[in-house]
Amino acid sequence: MTRAGAVVAAAAFAVLCLLPAGLAPGDVRTMTSVLLFATLASAWNIIGGFAGYASFGNVAFFGLGGYSVAVLMTKASWPFLPSVAVAAVLSAAFAALVGLPVLRLRGHYFAIATLGVAEGLREVVVNLPRLTGGGAGITIPTLGARATTHYPGTTGFYWYALAVLVAAVAVSAAVSGSRFGYGLRAIQLDEAAAASVGVRTTAAKLAAFALSAALTALAGGVFAFQQVTIYPERLFSVEITVLMVVMAVLGGAATVSGPVVGAFTLRLLDEYLRRHFLGTHLIVFGAIIVAAVVFLPQGVVRCSADAWRERRLGLLDTVRAYRL
Amino acid sequence: MAEFLQAAVNGLLQGGILALVGLGFSLVWGVTNIVNIAHGAFVVAGAYVGWELHDSLGLNPLLGMLVAAAVLFVVGYGLQRGLVNLVVNAPVWMTLLLTFGLQLLAVNVFVKVATSDYRSIPTGWAARSLALGDVRVPYGRLVALGVAVVCTAGLVVFVERTRTGRAIRAAGMDRSTARLMGIDVRHVYAVTFGLSAALAGAAGVLVGMVGTFSPPDAARYTLFSFVVSVLGGLGNMGGALAGGLLLGLVQAFVGQYLATTLVNAAAFAVLIAVLAVRPSGLLGRPFYETRVEAR
């Protein structure tokens, strides 16, 4: 990371630490969801951005993480923290397992295969009602004797979410500057050339996938505990995957800050519109996304970096540069 | 035995609809490398056109289908020309983002304009069926399968055999060189997108005829399209048909002999199995691999 990057990151972190003190609980909860989405987008970015393997099934790990936590806390009466740790490990292992066949596929075929994994996993959860509650959902006991962990409340979950995001960003930053990160980017740019200079492509892809899965599962675990009752439709919703992709891409895929910036921008914008354009906010939101793509075709982070470097924001120039 | 045959018939007929829904998606994805998330919205839009024509003019849905296709062709052409062409040179996933925005916009406009009520385009004959012994073949779905086959064949001939089709494929592989050859890529891309939208529109009318539709269904049609086109092999029109039929059959047989709740899980299991053996889909050629994404 550059020095300027580190300063910005530290400042952002400080602001995020102060935030709960200044916000109403409902807004803290909104911010918690923003942080979780930023984690998801950052995690997606490791496999989808750096390695260029656009997973359309990362929600599988979100769901797997959430359900692992829920099942461990209800059926095994484990406390939350060990549950979420195990959830992350489990998801990473699962990713490595499915990654073995699936990461052999390229491009869009990979995208669909992972989508299939997520949809399949959801159906498995629906069809195991004894363990998972099936379609009726599973409720983590938070009151009374069956509660294993004190329910941390709105602010408590904010801290959990912040911790998870910090982990995700730290991992991303570490990956980005490392040899491993170069390997992933080489794979993204030209897998044959990457192999020919000595990148162990299979191992690198598996590691990236597992890492992405583990971080995603952490977010899933926090989300599940916060929600108390979770349902397969929501925890394995394709929409969440799409949002991960959209946020990472809009912010700037294969950058450390891009997914975070994208998640903050989109989630806060979405929230703002939802509050102020009752019932029509998605129309406005859709239109804004369309406009953002047209004017910031390299993503927010790269486009603003360019504008900063050139001391000039040429929106129309960009349009001219990318149109057919 | 009757059950087996009935399941096979159900699967093939459902597969025909899936194939038609996915056909245009596969065309656009394979040729222009645009993952059109808004494809499902085109399907729903087509259904509305057909419904409106039937509701207000009493137009036969099969004629309505032609009108819907024409209307959506124009819409698709305009969208590509005016909007998507602005970002085709941006990184690949940006177009996905763009169409995601379009889909949000479209679906919610439908909700506003038409409410999210369920609708269907009623016809007397579509719900009747041909009885072959114990096996029933509903006419509506049979027609849908027929349309799917005809459209696929037509598209294959168009793309593989005509000058414009060749230009479409060339433009998809290397835009800037295609322009050097005198191909008007903006137009060709717009035609491709328009065709895809037209097919979606036609599919929408058929979906509305044999079942129901409402705006939130759009996402599901996009998902089906995804699976069908990848299963068959991207950008391969025959593949989309094969993919749709295979998907329909898998769902039908799994529903019949395993559990009806497992149909989607099974469909994806088959998808992954197919890709494990054929990484470019059933009939896919790895031409996506050799695409030149430079300008």
Place this chain on the structure above:
Amino acid sequence: GGGGSAGAKSKDGGGKTLTLAAALSLTGTQAREGVLTREGYEICQQVVNGKGGLKVGDTTYTLAITYQDDTSTPDTAANLVDQFNDKGRKFLLGPYGSASTSAAAAVVERNGQVMVDSAGADDTIFTKGYRRTFAVLSPASVYLSSIVKALAELADPKPKTVAIVSADDGFSKTAAAAGRDEAGRQGMTVADLQYVPNGTTDVSAALTRIRGGKPDVVLGSVHLAEGIAIVKQSGELGLRPSAFGETVAPPTPDFVTTLGAAAEGVLGSSQWTTETEGSDAWFGTAKDYAAAFRARYGRDPEYHNAEASAACLALVEAIGKAGVLDADKVRDALAALDQASFFGPLRFDPTGKNATKPMAVVQIQSGKAVTVWPKSAGTAALRWPAR
């Protein structure tokens, strides 16, 4: 200033406003039902204010309702409950659907708010020990079993075998299980119970499987999309039972418009019909309610509308009875509520369910959903065999 922080505000004109809050699915997959729910709340507000507002203790309040869109996702619904709480909104009207209601109920409980649930029917919501959520509607377990009861009571010859198709979400499964048990109690054979994916429009595999058993009745514990598909595809596949009975779909106008003639004779269960017995001071009888609704929206109310209005009514009544704008007192008043209404009896068991209200069974006759059960309320005789 009124007692308590419960959203009472002085307006310039001198009158006071009491603001209730509701998170609704105005966009997303449940936008349709969310809008119906909102209409129900709005008509309630109109009626209350039309009658001069709500008297709490010595003060009369104008009723206001603030809405937020939960985008049909449970986590957003839960978040909104928190946001309402930040603004001092202690009195909530429920969102649409069991998942969102359940998510909201958990937060309501922690925040010390109260919520009256208008559309979360799944019984599991009421097994979690929550004390601050009350449902005006009959729980999921009554949906399908009422149809079975109605058939057992009215159908002649009495059907011997039934087959059930159920969606695989929690609400539908609860309803299906209760329906199956009821069929057993009524001496019918349950030939088959098939689950289909929630929201699917292709149920041909399930139908092909039950077709072999030639059931007398095909029951669906499903939503609208699957409900329509069952009837439509049964026709296509030559499955012709004496009757279809489905939980949610038949009373919905879309059911008749999309199916046309094929809808004839289908039985359905409804939380409310214009024949529902009882009346109250605000709305009068069910028929009066329908008239008021028609006057405002120009069409007949659906039971989703009525549920919502009833929820609003229960909350309004309880606030009036409590006499102060205090969430705990209002909760107690709700727990103690026992009164008749256009929606039937409003009385809650200790878990918060409305255990006393019966479910009506309707049948589509000449394109209209007419009430056929319970008998006392029935305007029409059951047509049997239904098709």
Place this chain on the structure above:
Amino acid sequence: MTARLTVSDVTCRFGGLRALDGLSLTVEPGTILGVIGPNGAGKSTFVNVVTGQIAPASGRVAVDGRDLTGAHPSRLARAGVARTFQVVKPFRDLTVRQNVACGAMFATGASVARGLEEADGVLGRVGLAAVAEARPATLPIGHLKRLELGRALAMRPRILLLDEVMAGLRPDDVAATVALIRRLRDEDGTTVLVIEHNMAAIVALSDEVLVLREGAVLTRGAPGDVLDDDRVVEAYLGQRFARRRRENPDG
């Protein structure tokens, strides 16, 4: 002493086409072997087989006597086999310097910092220092060829396979590249296989020349002898070349 590279009886098919047809050859350590032959003779396919991009239908490939047939390209890279691509394959979004650093990092296990340092050295040698921070998309073809070469050099290979790296370079730059490769061999003892259609470069560089035709060895020998071979003239060099060579026997 075992040969550095041993290829025995390798056959490689694409559909009905035999791109390599029972090809056998050995290369001794420290030799520069020129490989020429008609278009489509199988030269690039040969490189692909040696570097693991394509698994041969039959036959063996061994490096220093170790059998590495069908090994993953990354394994061969780490075993000291480096290549360039005839149709260049730069990492488009990395800078020229980072591109070259990748070669050092993954083949020799250098750290990122070490790799970048190494890259600076290599860039100077291949004449790309001025464009170190540029991205490949902005480079002309000549620079991309040098980038291929630089990335391979950064791998510090024992065997270097160069597939037309000098095509498209200006003659004086060709001469400089020839000198660079010779020095590499002389100083590091690198074994080099050069594929070129530029005969001046082949003659200036090669200790030995091998002619491939239809997937098999047509002939192999000293550069002068091979270029005068009638079969080679017939199949590959053409009459204009032969005429010029007669007119101007030493260059």
Place this chain on the structure above:
Amino acid sequence: MGEALLAVSALEAGYGRVPVLDRVDLTVGEGEIVALVGGNGAGKTTLLRAVSGQIRPGGGTVRWRGRDVAGQRPEAIVGLGIAHVPEGRRLFAGLTVRENLLVGAHHRRDADVETDVAHMLELFPRLAERLDRPAGQLSGGEQQMCAVARGLMGRPALLMIDELSLGLAPNVVDTLLERLATIAAAGTAVLVVEQDIDAALDLAARGYVLENGRIVLEGPSPALRTDPRVSQAYLGTAGDGPA
């Protein structure tokens, strides 16, 4: 000679805000063969791109039969009769060799396309054996043949070839040069970029030397061949390249 077929004057072009060409003047007459040489990065490709409309000139004119066509879109320029065989082959990898050739004739509407395909196969017999294979599977040299043939398929009035001999076997280059001479004799003008200066000047009547975006030398081939500045860069003594 009257008005030149192509007359580029004071042309400036570049990428984004990076200028490459600096007031370049160049003409090609009807049926004339002109060679363009220069080191890597000199701007040869940029010049061809500016002429064929792939990049928009920043200044100057490109006159085609007397009319300024600078800034027109590439698809329009092809229609005028200017074909550009781009650097790096740029074949349509998923199309067969035959289809690639047909795309080369995309803007033609006459019936002779099939006979022209046959002519191309005579010129490059190697392609005949590969006619129905995807072009992406061809060897590098085969691809170059296909690219040149594709350019010829357009029956242009001016054929611009970037890196003519890149990757071609010497005997294939010979045949190609002969063929270019024939088509030039039949009236097609040719502008070739070529590093093998001997071959280029053998073929061309005139040549230009481009360095750092500027034309530094121009003249008839024999004069250029003997110019000391040319022989320094092209015939041995080291330049600023690899050291």
